[in-house]
Amino acid sequence: MRDDSNDTVSPKDRFLTVYGRKPVLEALGDPALHVDKVILADTARGEGAAAIQRAARTAGVPVQRASAHRVKVLAGNGKQDQGVLADVVAPRMRPLTAALSSAPLPATVLLLDGITTPANVGMILRTATAAGIGGVVVPRRGVAALDPLVVKASAGVAFRAPVLRCATAAEAAGLLTDAGYRLYGLGAAGGEPLFQAELPERAAFVLGGETAGISPEVADLLTGRLTIPMPGEVESLNVAAAAAVLCFEVVRRKTAR
Incomplete structure (x- = not known):
């Protein structure tokens, strides 16, 4: 490293x-x-x-x-x-390699893969920070730049969010796998229901892009896929809304122990 x-x-x-x-x-x-x-x-x-x-x-x-x-x-x-x-x-921003080479490792990490709408990135940073998520990997390529639009969408929380930087989502997926994380892709269908899934102590959750979803390079490294049950007549949630459900399911599990 x-x-x-x-x-x-x-x-x-x-x-x-x-x-x-x-x-x-x-x-x-x-x-x-x-x-x-x-x-x-x-x-x-x-x-x-x-x-x-x-x-x-x-x-x-x-x-x-x-x-x-x-x-x-x-x-x-x-x-x-x-x-x-x-x-x-940004006091909590650091390279992903730095986070993975120091103790303690963040227990839960979000990995943004191809999310290009600044409003979505900003809202995810706000939600993850509120939920106490250990890190949000925001690659420098393939994801919306951390600019004033992201800061505005986060209502200023982006300045103190636990942002982890790397070049690409594929690089991040490899680094996280090597560090012992299990990677789970969050999608609209085809996965295990989030609320019933057994999840390890150290997990990284991949949030795919608004149109293309999770990239093939990252998908190859997934341990499994998760889906949010939606009994109503809606095909999918906005990625920021899905991230909020995921983050507070992690909070619920921690507080229920």
């Missing part, structure tokens, strides 16, 4: 990046958040840019200037960055 000291961990595994003038000002004005730095486009002028610089000064946050193109690249959203972004420290 690679060295996961702060010298080698990617900034994407330590910070949530917010962009746009209002989100950056809100982050700078929130005493519960630690903003590492603000990056302002060298073309940003006027009262909006001045307000951000004043807020950063008040919060003791350094402001760096960069080209407008550089800001767009870093934000990953050229239409809405408004020439400014901020890196906000």
Whole structure:
């Protein structure tokens, strides 16, 4: 495993990046958040840019200037960055490899596989954090970026969610399997009913994408599949709603012991 000291961990595994003038000002004005730095486009002028610089000064946050193109690249959203972004420290975010090489290992992990709607990712992070889930694996590729849309959907909880980062869902599935986790895919049909299934102490639950479901590479590593019983005339639940049912079934089992 690679060295996961702060010298080698990617900034994407330590910070949530917010962009746009209002989100950056809100982050700078929130005493519960630690903003590492603000990056302002060298073309940003006027009262909006001045307000951000004043807020950063008040919060003791350094402001760096960069080209407008550089800001767009870093934000990953050229239409809405408004020439400014901020890196906000996410204290519980870390690489998956770091979580798997330290004790104690998280007992329950969610693995997001191909979920591309920011609202779904944000709601899953909020639910998992509320339920005390040990980690939510959010791959850097194939899943919605952890941007202001995700933060908004999580109602700000994304900043303190137990996010675990890796390159892809397939990589995460392999790492989790090697670490002794059993992987269970949550789907609309074809699996064992969630409420009756016997689950191990250490389990990872895979939540597939909104249209394609669980990817074939991850499906090959599944121990089993689970389904949520739905006696009503509905084919499936939204992935965020299904995640909520799963998370609080885990809570129910823990509190019933």
